[in-house]
Amino acid sequence: MTGLSTTTAASRPAAPPRSPAPRLRAPRRHTPGRPKRSVLLTVLTVVVLLYSLVPLLWLLISATKTQQGLAGSFGLWFDGDFALWDNITQTFTYQDGVFGRWLLNTLLYVVVGAGGATFLAVLGGYALAKFPFPGKRAVFAVVIGAVAVPTTALAVPTFLMFSKIGLTDTPWAVIIPSLISPFGLYLMWVFAVEAIPTELMEAARIDGAGEVRTFFQVALPLLAPGTVTVLLFTTVATWNNYFLPLIMLKDPDWYPLTVGLDAWNKQAYAAGGEVVFNLVITGSLITIVPLIAAFLLLQKYWQSGLAAGSVKE
Template sequence: MSPSPAAVVTEDRPAVHAERVQPAYRSPDRRKAGRPRPAWLSGTVANTVLFVAVAYALLPAVWLVMASTKNLADLFGTNGFAPGREFNLGANLSYLVQAEDGIYLRWMLNTIVYAGVGAVVAALVCMMAGYAFDKYHFRGKEKLFGLVLLGVMIPSTALALPTFLLASKVGLTNTFLGVFLPGLVFPFGVYLARIFSASSVPDAVLDASRVDGAGELRTFWSVSFPMLRPGFVTIVLFQFTAIWNSFFLPLVMLSDPKLYPVNLGLYVWNTTALSQGHPEDYLLAITGSLVSIVPLVLLFLSLQRFWRSGMTAGAVD
């Protein structure tokens, strides 16, 4: 028997209804693709910003290299980004190391000791302090670490005059220790060391070392410190750069030219060229500035693989 027309209509009606209420599917990707991209996100704008940043960083260095190849007449009479007509770099270097009985070499040696030895000792102190904050539990730990973070927020130039007043009380003004000892304090390094310790040294490894009978110092030097070595190098680079570029503290602390770091000595030469009418000191200041950045460049090039791995380790917790 064939079904009645009413039954056919009744059976087909839900299917028709389902087709009507079913919404049309629209891909979200198509909707996003139809929107115009903001102009500031375009590749041209990004490349322009990068080009300006690179030019801002490199142009002063290019000018310094070009100026170091000139004699006094070319320095004031030629384009700043053109080399000297006689390429006097060798003569300028010879004049630099012979000026004032070789005082520049003394300044460089002072700076290497201030920055090199100071950065290594400061990094060791920071690594031990950061390791202790991370792995040990003691009363008032977080409050003490809050004081360390407070030290991070205070700029070093703001502490130069109080440091000078404290040094004058104990007789350390115009001495090597008056500049060297403040460089051993690096609150930001303690903060970094705690992050490195938390991300690089598993607690299970320390527990295993203690079960084997190792003391705390042996555990730190033989087990933990090899894992923290990339972080140690990173802190050394940070503090080495900070001490090498330090200017205000030596300015207020030192009066003996034989104790000057290179930055302060170059400032003195530039000042005498301006105020006392010694234009030849311009060449000393310019050539000395070029030589003073060479150790920094060599240090970063030789330790860059530790720098990259250390920054990566400290960024992951």
């Protein structure tokens, strides 16, 4: 029996080796730190990046060329004669150094106009956010409506009003309209609602602080990110303001950079005018440098100001 069993077992064919069971691939989870990749989003990002950087690259390269080099070379590559420093010198000395006067005028409009607009927006936004009063909904509707109205639509009525009181062709014709920023007021209103706890204001009042002291010592430090954000927006709007100074000012000594560079550019199309495209391009490059520096220096405050209130705790 033992031999028969051994023979029978030996005569049986060996079982084929079992293949390992297929392993099911776990679904890929996309965590916040590892977002899902999107080819379309990547392509759109590259397109937007090129759209933003190519004009700046052209401006930087063109500022290194002479007047003849601008016409005889490829726009996105350097010419044989590197004339950046000569162009900068000529820009500040052309027409008795009027470019420096335009730069100082622009700084004046930004410091007084944009700075005043930011301060008024902070005051108004804080008051609208933290003090109840009758007609608050109506004020909100007016502010939203003012944000929707383009500034160019108000330029002609503003000019007629200022001409009646004799303020045209003066710096006040540019500064006073710049003090009003409906978007800045709305942004500070929304920011102050979440940034300033009401309990903190009540604690300051219990300790004997008045409303002015409560604002400057308690509320204002908490509003710093939103204040910087509004300051950046109003600075860019005032620095790039073109249409309002164009219709308000006749004296070239009060021109900002935008209107002054446009006047240099139009010389090429006037009878007997001097062609200074190289100075216009170099002046444009100098004009954007302060804005780039402001964004880089205040970037962290700007980002935190935009993100404030986006997460509910």
